[in-house]
Amino acid sequence: MDALRAQGKFPGPSAAITPGTFDRTALKNKTVVLTGGCSGIGEATLRAFVETGAFVAFIDTNKSRGEEIAAELSPKVSFMHGDVTSWPDQKALFASARELSPDGTIDIVFANAGTTGGKDGFDAEPGEDGEPLEPDLTCVDINLKAVLYTVKLATHYWREPPKEGQDRSLILTASLAGYWDHTAKTQYGATKWGVRGIMRSMRSKGMAKGFRTNLIAPWYMRTGIASEAAWDVIHDQWGAIFAEVEDSATAVLHLAADNGANGRGIGVVPRQAAECGYIDLGRDELDTELEAAEKWHVPR
Structure with a gap:
């Protein structure tokens, strides 16, 4: 060994890492690329970055909400209406981040956009002709293919060594469904295990190129990724206790600010389980x- x-x-x-021990001031004037910033974890993290003095370029399909957020937080934020599964859209996002940046560099990339994917499709009945129906793989496109696009673009912009004193950080949104069985959502579980695989591949490769790679793995939290009815079932029938969206944002800030953190999987959990709302999972050794x-x- x-x-x-x-x-x-x-x-x-x-x-x-030790939760709660990081310096937010280290993020001032950093430039962030963020995918999926109009709601849930993405919006909370975007706002948290801006509060530290960072600049954020983000993409989302929700045009009206994205424009509202950008107008509210201008000039620290730029919004691009687009689709993360589109390579040209993601290329344009990174280019816009360079334009937003005070020094023309990108310091932090947060690949966050995701979906539960609706009906899984693997338990669907055959069609009227008795033939199997082609599954809708939108979940795979958004949760995995688009993340690979984001990572590819990050490595492109970081192909040159970092400037003296510059810390560069790639952070991915996985899920605790990427750490154990998720029988109800085959595609979702597969994509989140896939995101974990990306982190484990990039954590060594990235360090050789001058950037760190980590992930957050949220527990259930009430966001727009699922309907209120679905959350009611998860809470009332399954007995799940929810984690807090704001704790996901804090975990991301921690990973972005802590220049010694690399290759870690951080679980975002209910505060009943951890006072800070996030823990180092210790599952990627x-x-x-x-x-x-x-x-x-x-x-x-």
């Missing part, structure tokens, strides 16, 4: 994998 670490193939994550890799003689 130590030999593999020494080769630099598996540098692994940083030490676990490498010891077990490295022991197996040594046994199997994984090549360099």
Whole structure:
């Protein structure tokens, strides 16, 4: 295991973070790219960044709400009406962030836009002709394909070494559904495990290129990602206690400000479980994998 670490193939994550211990002032005048900023976690995080003095360029399909937010928070915020599953739209978002930035650089990228995907499609009855119906994979497009677009663009803009003293941070929105079985939503669970896979791939590659990669994994929280009726079922019938949207924003700020955090999965949980509303999950360590890799003689 130590030999593999020494080769630099598996540098692994940083030490676990301590919730609530970060310096918000480190984010002043930083430039942020954010996807899905018109509601829920995205809007809360956008506002939290602006409160620290950061600049935020964001994209969303909700044109009227996006324009309202941008007008309210101008000149710190720029809004682009667009679709994260569109490569040209995401390219335009990153270009707009460069224009917004006081020094023409992008410091933080938060790939957040997501959906539960409506009906899963895998338990659907056959069509009238008895043939299987093609599933709607919009959930995969938004939760995984679009995240890959965002990550690709981040790596493009960060292909040159960072400026002296510059800290660059890539943060992804996964879910606790990416850490255990989610039988009701096959696509959703698959995409969130996929986002976790992106983080684990990029956390070593990114450090070699001068940026950090982490994720947040929220528990259930009442946002527009699902209907009020669905949330009522989750609360009343399943007995779930909700996490707070604001705690997701705080977790993102922590990961953005803490220049020692890399490769960590941060769970956003009910405050009954953690006073700060977020915890280091400690579920993305490498010891077990490295022991197996040594046994199997994984090549360099």
